[in-house]
Amino acid sequence: MDTITIIVSGALALLLAVFLFRLSYTILINLVNGRKFHHTLHQEFDKLQLSNMLTALGISKTDYIYQTSVKDIRQQMKLCSDCESTDECDEKLAMSGLDISGIDFCRNEAGLRAIKQQVAS
Numbered sequence: 374m375d376t377i378t379i380i381v382s383g384a385l386a387l388l389l390a391v392f393l394f395r396l397s398y399t400i401l402i403n404l405v406n407g408r409k410f411h412h413t414l415h416q417e418f419d420k421l422q423l424s425n426m427l428t429a430l431g432i433s434k435t436d437y438i439y440q441t442s443v444k445d446i447r448q449q450m451k452l453c454s455d456c457e458s459t460d461e462c463d464e465k466l467a468m469s470g471l472d473i474s475g476i477d478f479c480r481n482e483a484g485l486r487a488i489k490q491q492v493a494s
Contacts, residue, residue, distance in 0.1 A: 411438055411439065414438055414443070414446065415434070415435070415438055417450065418434065418438065418446070418450065419434075421450055421453045421454060422453060422456075422459065422462050422463070422466065423449060423450060423453040423481060425466050426453075426462070426466065426471075426476070426479065426481070426485065427485070427488075429465075429466055429471040430471060430473060430476075430485060430489055431489075431492075432485075432488055432489060432492055433492075436492075437488060441488070445484065449481045449484050452480040452481050453480070453481060455480075456479075456480050458478045458479070458480075461478045462478070462479065465478075473485065473486055473489050
């Protein structure tokens with residue numbers, strides 16, 4: 374091998390190493406930021422009755438947060454926070470054995486029904 378081949382090979386190996394390091398670093402940072410985001414979303418979510426509704430319907434909150442699009446979660450959280458049927462919601466949540474057919478007052482009924490069917494499948 375001549376000198377130029379060695380220099381070019383070394384430069385390519387160095388560039389590949391830098392690329393792999395940067396790629397690994399970027400993936401790690403994205404994972405950390407994603408976990409922080411979902412943790413914050415989970416905390417906001419726990420403040421709403423929607424969180425208790427999911428539990429009462431037998432839907433895992435963690436699975437819901439990680440499998441449902443953020444746009445849909447935000448929309449459902451807004452519907453829940455703007456709801457005027459909180460007294461009826463509290464009454465239903467206080468009863469044991471809440472069924473999806475018993476939440477016709479809920480503004481998130483359609484979304485919860487779809488999630489419940491998805492979980493059952």
